[in-house]
Amino acid sequence: MKYTFVTLFSNLIDGYFKDSILKRAIDKDLLDINYLDPREYSKNKHSKVDDTAVGGGAGMVMNPQPLYDALESLKKKDENVHIIFVTPVAKPFVQNDAKRLATKSHIAFVSGRYEGIDERVIEKYADEVFSIGDYILTGGELASLVICDAVSRNIDGVLGNSDSLTVESFETPLLEAPSFSKPKDYEGLSVPSEYLKGNHSKIRSLKLALSECKTRFFRPEQLLKHRTRKSYEK
């Protein structure tokens, strides 16, 4: 998978790949990370990339010209590039999107700064637009990284153990059951005894019950989805 981060602040992103699990995937050529700085495409004599909002409003908005030219050059080099804009004004990014996007050959993430990006750029170039949650970040770089990370771990070979992909939260509507490591007793707190007895069918049903408990507490709407799916399967 090739990724291109279209950003004014590549340093914000670059550091992440130096220490994450994804570094191994980059070394194995499973991931190829690239950057495109819209400022380098600015035709303004001071390389300006933003301006005040037409019609008023707080803050600076990124101008269309540098982004148009940057994205045009990207598309000229690879007509299959899938261009994603990140903004709080979008559909929420979910695990199914992560799985679906893992089959692309080249994804470009466009990160806005300031108050946002001129809407005409999004209209012209976006294949998809995502928000990573109902809160406002200072810029899109973190959101782009979040999506890139979630997509990458669904690419064959990126994670060592592909088992960890199938049993985790959001692969089903239920949240994952709690995990424990050694020792069995720590500071007077024990691992649930069923986990220790080795009866795998009992462990599975206990994990299912604990999953349902966690889901009821943290994400009751997901439990409803699980129950509807179960009754549909019957």
Ligand code: ADE
């Ligand atoms: N940029 C700022 N906030 C964001 C969010 N919640 N999701 C995606 N991009 C953003």
